[in-house]
Structure formats: structure tokens, C-alpha cells
Amino acid sequence: MEPVIHQHAIGLIARLLRDRTGQVINEDRRWRVDRAIETVLRERGVTRSNDILTLLTQPDAAAVKQELVEALLNNETYFFRDRQVFNQLAGTVLPALCRARSESRTLRIWSAGCSTGQEPLSLAIMLIEQGLTPGNGWAVDLVATDVSHTAIEAARIGRYSRFEIQRGLGVTQMLRHFEEGPDGWQASRQVLGMVRYQVANLLDCPPPGGAFDLILCRNLLIYFDDEAKRLACAQLRQALAAHGRLLLGGGEGTLEPASGLIAAASDCALYRLGERALAA
Ligand SMILES: C[S@@+](CC[C@H](N)C(=O)[O-])C[C@H]1O[C@@H](n2cnc3c(N)ncnc32)[C@H](O)[C@@H]1O
Numbered sequence: 001m002e003p004v005i006h007q008h009a010i011g012l013i014a015r016l017l018r019d020r021t022g023q024v025i026n027e028d029r030r031w032r033v034d035r036a037i038e039t040v041l042r043e044r045g046v047t048r049s050n051d052i053l054t055l056l057t058q059p060d061a062a063a064v065k066q067e068l069v070e071a072l073l074n075n076e077t078y079f080f081r082d083r084q085v086f087n088q089l090a091g092t093v094l095p096a097l098c099r100a101r102s103e104s105r106t107l108r109i110w111s112a113g114c115s116t117g118q119e120p121l122s123l124a125i126m127l128i129e130q131g132l133t134p135g136n137g138w139a140v141d142l143v144a145t146d147v148s149h150t151a152i153e154a155a156r157i158g159r160y161s162r163f164e165i166q167r168g169l170g171v172t173q174m175l176r177h178f179e180e181g182p183d184g185w186q187a188s189r190q191v192l193g194m195v196r197y198q199v200a201n202l203l204d205c206p207p208p209g210g211a212f213d214l215i216l217c218r219n220l221l222i223y224f225d226d227e228a229k230r231l232a233c234a235q236l237r238q239a240l241a242a243h244g245r246l247l248l249g250g251g252e253g254t255l256e257p258a259s260g261l262i263a264a265a266s267d268c269a270l271y272r273l274g275e276r277a278l279a280a
Contacts, residue, residue, distance in 0.1 A: 009037065009052045016065055017072050021147050022203045022228030025072070036071035040064060066149070073148050074223070077115040079168030080122045081218070082250055085268050089214075090126050093245055093270065097213045098132070100243040107132065107140045110212045110239065112202050113220035114144035117155030117195070118168070121187055123216070124194040125177055143207045145200040152199045158187035203231050206239035213241050218249035233259040237277055246271040 010033050014025045025033055037052045044055070055064045080086050101107055111120040120142060132138045146152050165174055165185040178185040198207060202217070215236055221229055236246055237260045246261060248269040255261050260277035264270045 006050055009050070009056070010034075012056065013037070013052075013068055013072070017069055018225075018228075020069050021073065021201065022225075022232065023073070023223040024225045024228075032072055032074075036068050039071045040067050043067070070148055070150050073151070075115045075148065075151050076219070077118045078164070079118045079173075081119065081168060082268075083168070085247065085250070086122060086126060088265070088268055088270075089247070090130060093214065093247075094126075094130055094132070097243070097245065098138075101213065105138050107138065107214070108210060108212045108241075109140065109142045109214045110207060110216070111142070111144040111195075112215060112217040112236070114146050114155060114197070115148070115151050116164075117144065117158060117187075117197070118160075118164070119216060119218070120144035120155070120195045120197075121158070121177075121191055122168070124191045125173055127194065128177075128190070140194065141196070141209065142194050143196050143198065143209075143212075145198045145202070145207060147199065147201045149199055152197050155195075156197050158192040159184045160187075161185075202235060203228060204235075206235050211241035211244065212239050213244050215240060215244065215246045218247065219252070221248060222252045230259070233261060237261060237273065240273055242273060242278060244272065 010030070013033050013036070017023050017025060040055070041047065041052060046055070055061065058064070097107060109123060111123060114120050123142060127133065127140055127142070132140055144155065146155070159181075160178070161184050165178060169178075174185070177188050177191045179188065180186075200207065202220070206212075217232070217236060221232055224232060233255065240246055240261075245264060248255070248271065250269055252269060254263070254269075255271060257274065260274050261271040262274040264272040
């Protein structure tokens with residue numbers, strides 16, 4: 001049987017994660033808490049798992065808490081994740097959004113929960129391939145946010161290992177937009193310069209600057225409980241332009257009609273504002 005004190009630590013840490021990110025740790029993901037505790041203790045040269053409670057009450061507890069939250073977040077991502085969805089964005093969604101913005105020739109796109117940058121860089125590459133660049137008279141504001149400081153730090157650098165660069169990118173795209181160096185594959189200035197990275201919690205207010213034509217919020221709602229999911233939907237709804245489109249991850253289930261967001265495609269998790277949300 002596990003010591004009671006360890007159970008208490010797990011409860012504290014799960015609550016910390018819920019409060020800071022909206023994510024819940026179910027029984028089948030509890031191993032992640034154990035692993036996060038081990039990582040934080042190892043970095044401090046401590047070996048007994050119960051000592052996490054001591055660390056959580058010491059003067060530098062703020063740093064320990066942040067490290068635990070970072071260690072608990074799942075940052076799994078890769079370039080052009082769900083390639084057919086990107087094909088659909090390029091083939092039908094973006095052209096429709098461009099028609100809606102044909103007068104201003106401006107687009108606002110938000111990658112919420114962007115992890116280490118592969119998703120917004122895939123969008124940036126797609127925009128270049130579609131000719132949606134300042135050279136062609138288009139001003140695109142591509143904002144990418146994540147609650148993880150370490151993920152955003154890595155995203156801002158824009159350098160990827162051989163393993164990471166080979167996940168999802170075609171060879172031509174890789175050679176055109178990245179350069180191999182001693183420390184990995186560096187994103188070109190053009191691609192990296194198209195993305196504005198910010199540390200931000202999806203459950204707080206959306207990035208400032210006006211409504212978004214396209215929002216990607218993929219593979220993160222899946223870890224929220226119902227209350228956090230409701231709050232996240234309210235933020236996404238508030239951030240979406242009247243003609244805008246919201247893309248969720250393929251395996252995240254369908255949104256309730258009460259979310260104010262309704263399906264906009266039958267073959268992928270694309271949503272738009274429902275009539276009631278539009279009238280509000
Ligand atoms: C599994 S990754 C998905 C990355 C990318 N969207 C994709 O589909 O490849 C989920 C990301 O969401 C971030 N995240 C989790 N909770 C968040 C929150 N409340 N606000 C913003 N980002 C969050 C995590 O830090 C992580 O980087």
C-alpha cells in the first residue's frame with residue numbers, strides 16, 4: 001500500500017495542475033504525477049518521494065510548483081499533424097477565409113496550445129505555400145500561445161532535432177524552410193518571423209488584437225474536465241470572428257450545442273459560431 005503522505009502529495013499536485021491549466025489527471029494518467037515528482041526530486045538530488053511535501057512548503061516552493069506543472073504537461077506534437085486536415089485548411093478553409101477578408105487582405109490566426117512550435121510553423125509554411133505573404137499584399141497575424149514556459153522558450157528558438165524535423169515534414173519543405181546546423185535544424189527567419197509566441201493560459205482571456213479568422217486548439221481540450229472545457233469554449237467563442245473557423249483535434253469528440261459552436265464540416269473537427277452566438 002502507498003504511504004498516506006505520498007497520496008496527499010499526489011492530490012496536492014493534481015490540484016495545482018487543475019488550478020493552473022484546467023487539466024485533470026485521471027487514474028490512468030496518474031503515473032505522470034509519479035514521474036513528475038521523480039524528475040523534480042532528481043534535479044535537486046533528493047531521493048525519497050515523500051520529500052516532495054517538504055519541497056512544496058519551502059521558500060522556493062514557487063519554482064518547485066512551476067517545475068511540477070511543466071513536467072506534467074503533455075507536449076506531444078509534430079509538423080503537419082493530421083496531414084489531411086492541413087490539406088483541407090489549404091484547399092477549402094483558407095480560400096473561404098481569404099474571400100471573407102478580400103477587402104482588408106488581413107488574416108488573424110491563433111494556435112492555442114502550440115507546444116514547441118511545430119503546429120504554428122506548419123501554418124506559416126502553409127501560408128507561404130498559399131502565397132499569403134506581405135509580398136503578395138497579405139498581412140497575416142499568426143499568434144501561438146501555450147501555458148508552458150519551457151515549450152514557448154523552445155518554440156521561440158525554432159530549432160529541432162533530426163527526429164523532430166522528420167516527423168511530418170516533407171523533404172522539400174524541410175530543405176526549403178530549415179537549415180541544418182551543429183545543434184539541429186533551424187527554422188528560417190521567414191518562417192519563424194511569421195509567428196508571435198506568447199505564454200498564455202487558454203482559460204484566461206484570448207490574445208488581444210481583435211477576432212481571429214482561424215483558431216487551432218488541437219489535442220488539449222481532451223485533458224480538461226467539463227467545467228474547464230466549458231470555460232475554454234467560451235474563450236474560443238469570444239475570440240472567433242463571425243465568419244471564422246475553429247479546428248479541434250480529431251480524437252477530441254464533438255462539442256455540445258450548448259458550447260455555441262456548431263460543426264462546419266462532416267469529415268474533420270471544424271466548428272463555426274452557432275446562430276445564437278452570432279446574435280449575442
Ligand atoms: C498535446 S500538446 C498539442 C500541441 C499541438 N496543438 C498539436 O496538436 O500538435 C498540448 C499542449 O497544450 C498545452 N496546454 C495545456 N493546457 C493549456 C492551457 N490551459 N492553456 C494553454 N496551453 C495549454 C500544453 O502545454 C501542450 O503544449
